[in-house]
Amino acid sequence: MTKIATREAYGRALVELGRQNSQVVVLDADLSKSTMTAYFAKEFPARFFNMGIAEQSLMGTAAGLALSGKIPFASTFAVFAAGRAYDQVRNGIAYPKVNVKIAATHAGLTVGEDGASHQAIEDIALMRAVPNMTVIVPADGEETRQAVFAAAAHQGPVYLRLGRPAIPVIYNADYQFQIGRAHTLRQGKDAAIIACGVMVHEALKAAEELTTAGLEVMVVNISTIKPLDREAVLAAAATGAVVTAEEHTVIGGLGSAVAEVLATEKPVPLAMVGIRDTFGESGKPDELMAKYGLTAADIVAAVKRLKGKKD
Amino acid sequence: MGLTADFPELTATARRLRQHIIRMVGAAGSGHPGGSLSAVEIMTALYFKVMRLDPARPDWPERDRFVLSKGHAAPVLYAALAERGFFPVEKITTLRQLGSPLQGHPDRKALPGVEVSTGSLGHGLAVANGMALAGRLDGRDYHVYVLLGDGELEEGMVWEGAMAAAHYRLDNLTAIVDHNHLQIDGRVEDVMSPEPVADKFRAFGWETRTIDGHDFGQILAALEWARQVKGKPAVIIAETIKGKGVSFMENEAGWHGKAPKPEEVEKALAELA
Ligand SMILES: Cc1ncc(C[n+]2csc(CCOP(=O)(O)OP(=O)(O)O)c2C)c(N)n1
Ligand SMILES: [Mg+2]
Numbered sequence: 001m002t003k004i005a006t007r008e009a010y011g012r013a014l015v016e017l018g019r020q021n022s023q024v025v026v027l028d029a030d031l032s033k034s035t036m037t038a039y040f041a042k043e044f045p046a047r048f049f050n051m052g053i054a055e056q057s058l059m060g061t062a063a064g065l066a067l068s069g070k071i072p073f074a075s076t077f078a079v080f081a082a083g084r085a086y087d088q089v090r091n092g093i094a095y096p097k098v099n100v101k102i103a104a105t106h107a108g109l110t111v112g113e114d115g116a117s118h119q120a121i122e123d124i125a126l127m128r129a130v131p132n133m134t135v136i137v138p139a140d141g142e143e144t145r146q147a148v149f150a151a152a153a154h155q156g157p158v159y160l161r162l163g164r165p166a167i168p169v170i171y172n173a174d175y176q177f178q179i180g181r182a183h184t185l186r187q188g189k190d191a192a193i194i195a196c197g198v199m200v201h202e203a204l205k206a207a208e209e210l211t212t213a214g215l216e217v218m219v220v221n222i223s224t225i226k227p228l229d230r231e232a233v234l235a236a237a238a239t240g241a242v243v244t245a246e247e248h249t250v251i252g253g254l255g256s257a258v259a260e261v262l263a264t265e266k267p268v269p270l271a272m273v274g275i276r277d278t279f280g281e282s283g284k285p286d287e288l289m290a291k292y293g294l295t296a297a298d299i300v301a302a303v304k305r306l307k308g309k310k311d
Numbered sequence: 312m313g314l315t316a317d318f319p320e321l322t323a324t325a326r327r328l329r330q331h332i333i334r335m336v337g338a339a340g341s342g343h344p345g346g347s348l349s350a351v352e353i354m355t356a357l358y359f360k361v362m363r364l365d366p367a368r369p370d371w372p373e374r375d376r377f378v379l380s381k382g383h384a385a386p387v388l389y390a391a392l393a394e395r396g397f398f399p400v401e402k403i404t405t406l407r408q409l410g411s412p413l414q415g416h417p418d419r420k421a422l423p424g425v426e427v428s429t430g431s432l433g434h435g436l437a438v439a440n441g442m443a444l445a446g447r448l449d450g451r452d453y454h455v456y457v458l459l460g461d462g463e464l465e466e467g468m469v470w471e472g473a474m475a476a477a478h479y480r481l482d483n484l485t486a487i488v489d490h491n492h493l494q495i496d497g498r499v500e501d502v503m504s505p506e507p508v509a510d511k512f513r514a515f516g517w518e519t520r521t522i523d524g525h526d527f528g529q530i531l532a533a534l535e536w537a538r539q540v541k542g543k544p545a546v547i548i549a550e551t552i553k554g555k556g557v558s559f560m561e562n563e564a565g566w567h568g569k570a571p572k573p574e575e576v577e578k579a580l581a582e583l584a
Binding site: 028030031032033034050051052053054056057079080083084112113114115116117118281282283284287288291 | 339340341342382407408409410411413414415416418428429430431432433462463465466467494495496502503
């Protein structure tokens with residue numbers, strides 16, 4: 001199985017984008033070899049700004065560049081982008097609707113051994129709550145590549161949530177990503193799994209496994225958490241049972257966004273696979289995903305529970 | 312004065328801490344050796360000579376406090392705590408494993424002896440200020456130490472804390488800057504220069520002293536000096552070498568956050584024998 005980290009795909013896409021568009025500038029906060037903005041820095045040193053370990057300055061400077069006509073991509077780890085610099089993002093970027101693209105890497109538990117201080121488990125919730133912010137969580141390398149170009153073409157703030165480890169490839173170049181549009185990867189009539197990021201692959205595995213239980217399960221990749229594709233959520237709800245899956249706390253993320261639509265427009269039984277209001281810890285990514293209930297098996301169990309089937 | 316030969320016990324302890332760091336990070340397969348090794352003499356002086364501590368009572372109200380603001384240097388803190396008797400030395404090889412009290416960055420809930428959970432850079436000085444203010448309120452004479460990275464000085468919050476420490480005349484607090492001149496993306500002076508560091512602290516109202524951070528004579532004298540400073544906070548700027556003690560790690564930015572492979576562990580331990 002081919003694998004690539006979404007942060008790696010991001011770094012490569014930035015270089016491609018930089019060649020096409022001279023207005024694109026990139027900023028980092030002493031993590032360029034981890035966020036992969038180092039590729040851009042190497043090819044376009046004059047258009048790269050390392051702000052040092054100063055994430056608030058990173059976001060403020062990006063805002064200033066955008067207000068002067070540039071298309072800045074500002075990168076650091078997700079905990080620091082959405083957390084440390086929250087006010088700079090809220091009041092400095094989102095409120096004035098400044099054209100800054102925040103590409104936050106090392107999101108979620110798959111950060112692994114660095115532990116809880118470095119694992120953003122609430123960044124989708126934070127960024128989704130801010131007006132004017134577009135929130136994108138790509139499911140693989142190709143979707144990341146296209147999301148980078150789409151973000152650059154979009155007018156306004158974007159939060160792009162990327163991961164550390166290499167993850168399975170789902171899409172090829174025929175796929176067409178569009179901001180705000182979900183993509184149905186698998187049809188099914190018995191239940192629907194709505195997932196984002198690394199959990200999309202787990203959802204596909206789960207759906208495959210559920211065929212042995214006689215269940216045909218739809219799989220929907222909602223990579224744009226905001227604006228949410230309501231039609232896609234309602235189509236999923238038509239199956240009568242929805243399971244959401246995200247590498248994030250169940251408070252305020254994809255599951256909450258889906259629940260908001262379902263509760264107000266089409267109530268159906270809903271289960272959320274995600275982190276249960278707790279911080280992460282050190283460990284191998286796979287061990288953590290298992291411990292915190294973020295595997296295909298957890299999705300399978302959730303679907304069966306909703307369908308009244310024994311595990 | 313100042314030669315390592317003048318401090319045989321501390322020198323031997325420092326060597327053991329370095330061995331622990333290498334074993335620990337090697338076993339974990341990830342972690343931060345460079346900035347752990349640069350702080351070994353500072354940590355040895357604090358934990359084995361200067362600080363008032365009781366490993367049997369990690370919550371003793373009269374204890375001196377140590378805040379590892381540069382939390383990624385957790386291995387040097389764990390090495391010091393283990394060697395000082397806060398937990399069994401055998402545990403060090405569980406670093407970064409699922410369920411270990413030795414989290415990738417220090418977690419006060421997981422390991423007694425860790426005063427503050429750190430890992431997000433820039434927080435430590437403000438937290439240390441709070442501990443110093445509480446000590447004053449409670450009439451306790453404990454001293455608060457905080458260790459900062461030089462790259463960490465780029466965080467605005469450090470200077471907010473520096474302003475507050477001087478404003479409240481926190482002379483029961485000593486900051487130490489591990490001035491190893493490297494951060495992740497390269498030389499501190501090249502990435503985002505915080506220089507001139509001493510002048511900046513002085514301008515913020517601090518007393519400063521610059522020393523060789525690997526020389527026990529200078530470290531002990533500076534820590535003693537810092538305790539004598541009255542009416543102001545004091546900062547010791549310790550000139551250090553990142554990766555100190557392991558030839559192939561010294562002054563190499565690449566060893567900031569990379570674990571040695573088994574053969575590199577052997578090579579490093581041979582140098583530290
Ligand atoms: C707020 C924050 N931003 C970024 C990081 C990622 N990071 C970890 S260590 C480090 C470099 C630290 O350099 P320095 O303070 O000089 O430490 P030392 O050289 O002593 O290891 C960075 C950027 C972090 N831990 N916290
Ligand atoms: Mg440094």
